[in-house]
Amino acid sequence: MSYIGELKIEFNSYYSNGIFYLAKNEYENALLNLNKALVALSDLSKHRSGIKQDMTMEWYNQLYADVNRIKVMVNNNKSMEKAKQTLANKHNSTTYECKDDERIKSFVPTTTFDDIAGLDDVKELVKYKVIYPRIYSELYDTFKKRSGGGILLYGLPGTGKTLIAEAIAHETNATFFPVKCSDLGSKWFGETEQNIRDVFDAAREADNAVIFFDEIESYASSRRDNSAMERSVPEFLAQMQGVGASKDRNRILVIGATNKPWKLDGAFLRPGRFDEKIYVPLPCEEARRQLIKIRLDGVPCSDLDIESYVQKTQGFNGADVDFLCEKAKENAIRRIINATIQDKFITSLDFDSALSSLRSSVLECDKVEMERWVKEYSA
Numbered sequence: 001m002s003y004i005g006e007l008k009i010e011f012n013s014y015y016s017n018g019i020f021y022l023a024k025n026e027y028e029n030a031l032l033n034l035n036k037a038l039v040a041l042s043d044l045s046k047h048r049s050g051i052k053q054d055m056t057m058e059w060y061n062q063l064y065a066d067v068n069r070i071k072v073m074v075n076n077n078k079s080m081e082k083a084k085q086t087l088a089n090k091h092n093s094t095t096y097e098c099k100d101d102e103r104i105k106s107f108v109p110t111t112t113f114d115d116i117a118g119l120d121d122v123k124e125l126v127k128y129k130v131i132y133p134r135i136y137s138e139l140y141d142t143f144k145k146r147s148g149g150g151i152l153l154y155g156l157p158g159t160g161k162t163l164i165a166e167a168i169a170h171e172t173n174a175t176f177f178p179v180k181c182s183d184l185g186s187k188w189f190g191e192t193e194q195n196i197r198d199v200f201d202a203a204r205e206a207d208n209a210v211i212f213f214d215e216i217e218s219y220a221s222s223r224r225d226n227s228a229m230e231r232s233v234p235e236f237l238a239q240m241q242g243v244g245a246s247k248d249r250n251r252i253l254v255i256g257a258t259n260k261p262w263k264l265d266g267a268f269l270r271p272g273r274f275d276e277k278i279y280v281p282l283p284c285e286e287a288r289r290q291l292i293k294i295r296l297d298g299v300p301c302s303d304l305d306i307e308s309y310v311q312k313t314q315g316f317n318g319a320d321v322d323f324l325c326e327k328a329k330e331n332a333i334r335r336i337i338n339a340t341i342q343d344k345f346i347t348s349l350d351f352d353s354a355l356s357s358l359r360s361s362v363l364e365c366d367k368v369e370m371e372r373w374v375k376e377y378s379a
Helices: 003-023 027-046 050-075 080-092 120-135 137-142 161-171 191-204 229-240 285-295 306-312 318-338 348-356 364-377
Strands: 149-154 175-179 208-213 251-258 276-279
Touching (some): 027 050, 120 161, 149 161, 161 175, 161 208, 191 208, 191 229, 191 251, 285 306, 285 318, 306 348, 318 348
Parallel strands (some): 149 276, 175 208, 208 251
8 A cells, every 4th residue: 555545544544543532522532533644634635735735734734723712622621522523523524534536536446368359469569668667576677677667558549448448457467547638638727737836746655556547648749730739748748757767665657548649749758758659450350250159159149150240340440340240249239039939049140230231430531540550659
């Protein structure tokens, strides 16, 4: 657990004890614990920044004022019941309870590399460039090799970049902070930059963190093409600067995923930001074969030539193949419900019907741009 996490637990423990003793009319013990809670809050504020630091100081000032009022009430032996309720009511409303910002979501993913069909070359590359530096951190420290930092996963839509990011967090037992454009953007001056700082601050409070910026081009695009990026991009770059170079026990890995890497501001592609750039291609034949088999695992099928659909889905991304299987299941269910004789299995007819109404969702113009970018930046 991080030092900040320990401080939050320490504060909540002393504060709860203070409320407990206050309710039992043990005022000396109550004030002793509440004063220790104040010390923990003061220490916590020194290790936070931005909005979280402001909130912590606000809690400190409110609690300090309330504790002093209770001291006066106790010393004057007046309004004892009111003294007890002064903090008890605020405790019930969690005024002082240290919680993370609810806008910032985090969890430890259960997704593994085994859940991702194909992409064996990508998985191997990720292991050597991302996983091993974190698992064998002491070895990397011995050679003074930087761990953490930034990884850019780029590729056409629906190729599994999000799943790869989750699998990285799972393999390294890291807290996963997924961030979308809607989580950062704001119409208010300066709030987008503050939101970026809050995400990095939250990750720094974890012992081991992976921050995942999905569709990163939405808030890190070239400043020459978008005036709105003139403030957010410098803040983003400032937060990334030095990530992974710190010698403290906190480890942060920043992963950006993009379908249009050519739109990124050039500063993100320089050393010290997204050092590693990993291309996630459209699924190959073997990947499409695995994906279809996974989606049909345990599903009753008859007269189904999977190999023919592996060939017919050339150019499809993973999401397209997944939707094809779901559409075929829907066709089978619809047919069974409406049929007099209910053959409860999926047939080639169900797949052919689904395939006739589907096309690859990948745009040809994006394919051309991606091929150009891969030649220039591929790892």
